Amino acid sequence: MMTDFPNARPTASHFIDGTYVEDTTGAPIPVIYPATGETIATVHAATPEILERALASATRAQRDWAAMDGTSRGRILRRAADIIRERNHELSVLETLDTGKPLQETLVADATSGADALEYFGGLAADLTGTSMQFGGDWAYTIPRPLGVCVGIGAWNYPTQIACWKGAPALATGNAMIFKPSESTPLCALKVAEILHEAGLPAGLFNVVQGMGDVGAALTTDARVAKVSLTGSVPTGKKVAAAASAQMKQVTMELGGKSPILIFEDADIDDAVSGAINGNFYSSGQVCSNGTRVFVHQSIVQEFLERLKSRVETAVIGDPLDEATNFGPMTTQAQLDIVLRHLDTARAEGATVVTGGIRIDREGFWIAPTVLSDLTDDMTCVREEIFGPVMSVLTFTDEDEVIARANDTEFGLSAGLFTRDLTRAHRVVAQLQAGTCWINQYNLTPPGMPFGGSRASGIGRENARMAMDHFTEVQTVYVGMSPVEAAY
Ligand SMILES: NC(=O)c1ccc[n+]([C@@H]2O[C@H](COP(=O)([O-])OP(=O)(O)OC[C@H]3O[C@@H](n4cnc5c(N)ncnc54)[C@H](O)[C@@H]3O)[C@@H](O)[C@H]2O)c1
Numbered sequence: 001m002m003t004d005f006p007n008a009r010p011t012a013s014h015f016i017d018g019t020y021v022e023d024t025t026g027a028p029i030p031v032i033y034p035a036t037g038e039t040i041a042t043v044h045a046a047t048p049e050i051l052e053r054a055l056a057s058a059t060r061a062q063r064d065w066a067a068m069d070g071t072s073r074g075r076i077l078r079r080a081a082d083i084i085r086e087r088n089h090e091l092s093v094l095e096t097l098d099t100g101k102p103l104q105e106t107l108v109a110d111a112t113s114g115a116d117a118l119e120y121f122g123g124l125a126a127d128l129t130g131t132s133m134q135f136g137g138d139w140a141y142t143i144p145r146p147l148g149v150c151v152g153i154g155a156w157n158y159p160t161q162i163a164c165w166k167g168a169p170a171l172a173t174g175n176a177m178i179f180k181p182s183e184s185t186p187l188c189a190l191k192v193a194e195i196l197h198e199a200g201l202p203a204g205l206f207n208v209v210q211g212m213g214d215v216g217a218a219l220t221t222d223a224r225v226a227k228v229s230l231t232g233s234v235p236t237g238k239k240v241a242a243a244a245s246a247q248m249k250q251v252t253m254e255l256g257g258k259s260p261i262l263i264f265e266d267a268d269i270d271d272a273v274s275g276a277i278n279g280n281f282y283s284s285g286q287v288c289s290n291g292t293r294v295f296v297h298q299s300i301v302q303e304f305l306e307r308l309k310s311r312v313e314t315a316v317i318g319d320p321l322d323e324a325t326n327f328g329p330m331t332t333q334a335q336l337d338i339v340l341r342h343l344d345t346a347r348a349e350g351a352t353v354v355t356g357g358i359r360i361d362r363e364g365f366w367i368a369p370t371v372l373s374d375l376t377d378d379m380t381c382v383r384e385e386i387f388g389p390v391m392s393v394l395t396f397t398d399e400d401e402v403i404a405r406a407n408d409t410e411f412g413l414s415a416g417l418f419t420r421d422l423t424r425a426h427r428v429v430a431q432l433q434a435g436t437c438w439i440n441q442y443n444l445t446p447p448g449m450p451f452g453g454s455r456a457s458g459i460g461r462e463n464a465r466m467a468m469d470h471f472t473e474v475q476t477v478y479v480g481m482s483p484v485e486a487a488y
């Protein structure tokens, strides 16, 4: 039984107007530790009264925040980044309890990634500038204005990172944010809110409210909300984007994918195997950008599969709180069931299981890292996002052929390729329809790099300077310097 709970335990369901708030009349949402299936906490969904408090305080606080100079705003975000780094261990334990991801992973990828974003946008906050244009003696200038109250809605795979990737650029540019975490991982965003306020963020500017899709939908359609930034699945993205755009609200959509990794015959095979492992089994495969369609040149596929199988079978599967563990459970029972159904379908459609393919016999939501081969492009496991530790290995012989097959999907989140031929690398990458691409690497996302998808995988980008554009709108000012002429 997992009885330990870190000092970092949030003390109530919501964080509103600078403080924890509880309202037990909201529907209870159990917080389940995925490694054991044990309920470790209960939060309550936001009631209409809770949402009203969150919206009213955010609306009030945002005006003063927008008037503050960028340097002062940025200093608060950078202070929050420092606090996160100081508390990385306890926040990483909390992330592991929320998601089931191994501590070995959360120690380096979650709170630290959140801190990176706060630090990055904290630095940029002082550099929110417009442009000026000359028209003879007259001129015009632009001012980036904050949008107002923005809503962030999170998925369950990166609860700290998603809260920070949305919150940091929103706050740096003078907005308030109301963040609704996934109902499956409600704890970590509360700590982000607590730390931001400890760092000096005025009350009301980063509120966290819990709930299912209906709470996200209520926030999306509230007239006080100017923008919605969602991380989630394509079907949810379509609903949220439709509801937001019906009211002319701006959106950022970070959605799902079925991304390709192309491994050419001249690739460094060990690098390619490492890239395929990182791009499929990190976070037990619950990563939007994963390269789950691995196209390997026919001439090297046997060697690739042998090395891949032997390395995957050394994964240390066990207690996620043990730092030696490097492969954890699925985050929810529902997601485990989805992955198991996909594996049944893959077998029925003729896939060969190279390794894994089975539920691991322990309490909690465990499934072995799985590699499938002998696949065709029309099989369900090759077409649909599984969002679990299932890699589909396909073969190819020709560059044009593999580019066409890589692009043959409704998604367009990410893509990767491994080759020693840099001319080919750039030629191929230019033809891949994907928002984020890696050459001889996979899934690295430093905050200075735009991240996001094209086609059904999303709208807009997170991170980098352009995220500041997505949380501001340009106000243009024309300045007349001469007498005003009129026809009559
Ligand atoms: N592109 C990215 O950056 C990125 C990152 C992580 C996860 N994802 C994607 O997220 C999916 C997995 O996460 P999930 O299962 O939590 O996704 P989901 O779409 O089921 O839920 C995402 C969030 O949307 C909320 N929601 C559901 N219906 C809503 C509605 N009608 N209005 C407003 N909010 C609503 C949920 O409560 C949750 O907080 C995968 O498809 C994955 O690829 C994308």
Ligand SMILES: C[N+](C)(C)CCCC=O
Binding pocket: 157, 158, 286, 287, 288, 289, 443, 444, 445
């Ligand atoms: C930083 N990662 C691991 C690529 C995750 C990005 C967000 C997608 O799930």
